[in-house]
Amino acid sequence: MTVTYTNRVADARLGTFSQLLLRWKGSIYKLLYCEFFIFITFYFSISLTYRLILNASQRLMFEKLALYCDKYAELIPVSFVLGFYVTLVVSRWWGQYESIPWPDRIMNLVSSNVDGQDEYGRLLRRTLMRYSNLCSVLILRSVSTAVYKRFPSTEHIVRAGLMTPEEHKKFESLNSPHNKFWIPCVWFSNLAVKARNEGRIRDSVLLQGILNELNTLRSQCGRLYGYDWISIPLVYTQVVTVAVYSFFLACLIGRQFLDPVKEYPGHELDLFVPVFTLLQFFFYAGWLKIHISTYCSRSHMAPTLPFLTPSLLLVGRGNVTEICFSILVMGH
Template sequence: MTISYTLDVSQTNIQSFMKLLFRWRGSVWKAVLGQLLVWTSAFLLISCVYRYFLTPSQQTVFEHLVRYLDAKLDQNIPLTFMLGFFVSFVVGRWGSILNGIGWIDDASLLFASYIRGRDEPTRIIRRNLVRYMVLTQALVLRDISMQVRKRFPTMDTLAASGLMTEEEMEILDEVKDPYSRYWTPIQWSVNLVYECQKEGKIESYYLMNKVVDEISKFRHGLASLLKYDWVPVPLVYPQVIFLAVRIYFVICLFGRQFIVTGPNRSGIDLWLPITTMVQFIVYIGWMKVAEALLNPLGEDDDDLECNYVIDKNLITGYSMVEEHLARIPKQCHDEFWGIDKIAPLYSIESAERSVHPLVGSASKINLVKNRREIVMTPHKNKLSEIDPTEQKAYLRRVCVADHNAKHAKQRSIERANSPDTCLSRVRSRSKSELQFIQFYENGKFRTVSTNGVPRNGDDPWQRSGETEQNHGPHSNQVHPHTHSIPIGQDPELGRRP
């Protein structure tokens, strides 16, 4: 099951960090803690034998072994380089598998838009096109994913689940392809699309090709999954990485022991090697990432939800190709019709967040602030090619006084009406003005009250999280289009565009 933590990192603060750090499912603690306890127990056992059961001469030999094993250990086994390169390669492979797993949305949109008809035969064709594509996906995934194989252990289970009929299963059994039969439902889909074009259900060959291209794109993604399953990462590569990490920490069991006798004692005797334990968590956790992502179609915590994809494609595809569910709404003027300065609405809380607009970083710099005019001339390379008598024809004087005046006026307006200042003015309005603010409920705008008292005694200027707890999805919003504002009673809130 894929573990989602996206909401926990929606804000970069200490609370989000703690939520992320102390999760258990899919975490580094779950992956590493058991092995860390075993390793620490073995380290303490070796330390006790060294301290209490060895003779002085044996302790001297053991100390020489400790120094030998610890010398240049990180240089001899460069785990950072090896793991970094391997994990980058595995993550890239994992991303390609994720992109190839296939979503039916684009194809379903084309089925619903280009295969026209409300009659039952046409509806059956659209639904069968969706089902054939999902059947192809199920046939592929049950051969490369254990979670899907457990769901559909036999072909009969595919028929029993409604993904194919008994006749279709018989046709599949009769296919004389010793390698695969995944292409059969796709062939049914392409043939159906061609028949629709011949019968006039699809208006042109161009639209037919668009539909066929989407079916082919879906098939190519599934074919890439088969290729990744057929040709895995060369076995030597993960063997070297996983073996190197484990050998490194087996050596650390001896090489990181604290020396407690002789002239070359350790500077401090902590019993537990804290820094090596941190290394263990980081390196073993890093290696576990690679182990989990080598086959993202398995049954680990962070593997892809293949069964969910099959269900989602089937249900969403059926919903999209049913024409009555894709009813086009009546076309009318939008709420910002005729407004020169469109101001999309935010909740009070979200309006406080600063936004960095898509404006050039040098767009507000005035390079001619203290000048009245500038002279435009060709580049010096071109001037050398022009006769001196002709150069005057290329010179231009440009007046920049108006530009400076407009720039200064714009800067003063921006300083006087900064975003934070304007938002503070809105939040500080008296409650007596609430009767002029439009109230949106059940798809209609109306005034909040007639005496200036907010509905239910609530304060609409409070943060949106508190508002939702008190009265659900209702919100008080200022909107330019209304027929319920008393025009003329308030010079700002009652103005119509």
């Protein structure tokens, strides 16, 4: 979950970053506490069994097994596999954020290049923006569960004012097994050409600029659709998951504190609590949970996308009608 915290560290006072470590919302503690307690429970259960239940011969067999697991568990390249995979997942997540179709640029072009202060001119600008916003909403509801809950069907889009009943009929009449988010782009292009022929757009250069920006928005929507459609190969996820879980399964036995009287290498002290093993679990399992929460969840952009939906409506509708052609008095 994406949590904004930059305002908390803006002044960089003493203890500011320590306060961030204690935050619960959006933290690694919230993601990892269940697995962490499960690991601790299994570890101390095995430790108490070794100390209190096993007899001498069984302890000897367990100690040999613990030394074996501790020696060969390090052969699993957990750091390399996790580092490579988390880098891939986070870069993919950031690429999705950069592909979010914001309406501001195309709104500026429509507002400044589509002339007419009469009712038809305002309707023309609003319709163009409505089509671009409709394209964005159609793709956002297909990649985010949060936006899908806001618009579970195209009828909800009609009720929100992004599509007229007549447009809805035409939209539904096109039978396609694929996402039809591109249809409003076709409507936008046809209406923009009509506005150019009517003289509402002064020349073809301005029309080309508007259509180029529409194509940019269409490309952003296409990238979002591609990110949702084409997943990271399953074998990558399987390798990382098996590597992490097998490593810590081996650690449950291999990192046990053995009887210091027997002078096994590395077991001179019996601390009972494996501090550095728990820290290692916190780091490695935390990396894996970052992958799960960032990539596997379809609602990982949920804090951003529901905010964007009303932004589409407000920017698209208001700016091309209310402040269009408004010029303030220039000051000295």
